[in-house]
Amino acid sequence: MNPDVAADLTDLSDTLANVEAVTDLPSLRSQIAELEEQAARPDLWDDPDSAQKVTSQLSHKQSELRRVEDLRQRLDDLGVLYELAEEEDAADAAADTTAEAEVERTKLRSEISSLEVRTLLSGDYDERDALVTIRSEAGGVDAADWAEMLMRMYLRWAERHDYPVEVYDISYAEEAGIKSATFKVTAPYAYGTLSVEQGTHRLVRISPFDNQGRRQTSFAGVEVLPFVEAVDHVDIPEKDIRIDVFRSSGPGGQSVNTTDSAVRITHLPSGIVVSCQNEKSQIQNRAAAMRVLQVKLLERKRQEERAEMDALKGDGGSSWGNQMRSYVLHPYQMVKDLRTEFEVGNPGSVLDGEIDGFVEAGIRWRRTQA
The missing domain is CATH 3.30.70.1660 (Alpha-Beta Plaits)
Structure with missing residues (x-):
């Protein structure tokens, strides 16, 4: 793998690791499990306001967890994609795979940067x-x-x-x-x-x-x-x-x-x-x-x-x-x-x-x- 590409992937992985640490994935999974238990209660909608709050929080936290996990999976897959490009026998095929990997790397850099910004929101009401x-x-x-x-x-x-x-x-x-x-x-x-x-x-x-x-x-x-x-x-x-x-x-x-x-x-x-x-x-x-x-x-x-x-x-x-x-x-x-x-x-x-x-x-x- 190109040394510059490898260094960039390492940098993206480190940034994402910091996001994962700040997000506290184990705690987030625990909160989701607790909210899922509340959402499954048969009397949930006896109090519509409380039910709406539970379901909204559950949806938000599930979305947050999926977003972080998806980025990690995509970043892991990206490394594999670059390796596949190097192993391609045909020059055209290798160029196509490399181009696909470059597009994905640009997208990941933007999305990880956006998620990193989210970790800066730590105010009382953010x-x-x-x-x-x-x-x-x-x-x-x-x-x-x-x-x-x-x-x-x-x-x-x-x-x-x-x-x-x-x-x-x-x-x-x-x-x-x-x-x-x-x-x-x-x-x-x-x-x-x-x-x-x-x-x-x-x-x-x-x-x-x-x-x-x-x-x-x-x-x-x-x-x-x-x-x-x-x-x-x-x-x-x-x-x-x-x-x-x-x-x-x-x-x-x-x-x-x-x-x-x-x-x-x-x-x-x-x-x-x-x-x-x-x-x-x-x-x-x-x-x-x-x-x-x-x-x-x-x-x-x-x-x-x-x-x-x-x-x-x-x-x-x-x-x-x-x-x-x-x-x-x-x-x-x-x-x-x-x-x-x-x-x-x-x-x-x-x-x-x-x-x-x-x-x-x-x-x-x-x-x-x-």
Whole structure:
């Protein structure tokens, strides 16, 4: 085997071994066995919330174990593939086998690197699902359109990874785009992963809403919070909230529901307002809105208890002062993270959900800052 290839395979094996050690495979297998035992109980679904949590945790941990074991098996098979290439008698056959091995080695390097980044997520809430809120900021109708583009980017990213997304609320702007949107991403380490996306995202382009074709700069803010779990407790007295109901609406104010099923909850002491309109039932929308309110209040509680938790929501500065990424579509094509210096020359692919490079660079950068 080529010495450079052998050295690279050894390096990949060592990196994967570190991942296996941090993941603690024996403990992970033990947790899976325990969850499988709980999932097999005949009374599991007597408590739907608890059952859903058990089955979700089981699925996530099984997926995590399969991913690590699959990478190890593929890496072992790759060494065999290179050996087969050397033993091939025909030059053409050897070249084909070597080419196949090279493609697999590139894929493995990328996937092992991504998994290595996961081991850097060790915060108190990194394992949790993520509650993402996107808001249009400075830039008028272009900013509203930009906020909708960002939402699509994250939904496409989740779709690429087969991560379930639950949209709680979308507030549409009058002319185009959205004022705000709130959705939940369910995935292993969703909060830890997406938390590095928090901040102000800046778009520079020729405005499609300017009949003179001038360049426009617009801003949208992304907030990422860890989703509440059953063990979290936030006491919300009925006297502290006001509940309003209204009809759900679509783009441009178009009515999409003929009943007052959408729910808006205002927390009077803090002024926090949340709403949900994705469910058909008012009861379901109220329950979902209360969950979102719990997330917001739990975050406020954490910030009051520990000043360092401010990092979860950023400094809340102005559009210019809190920028974390710039997307330029004109006069050149570039997406650049202002913290990590990571950049891509194809904005189209980024806006279509290919943001893993930015996410991984952000996680590594955050670890160096810590």
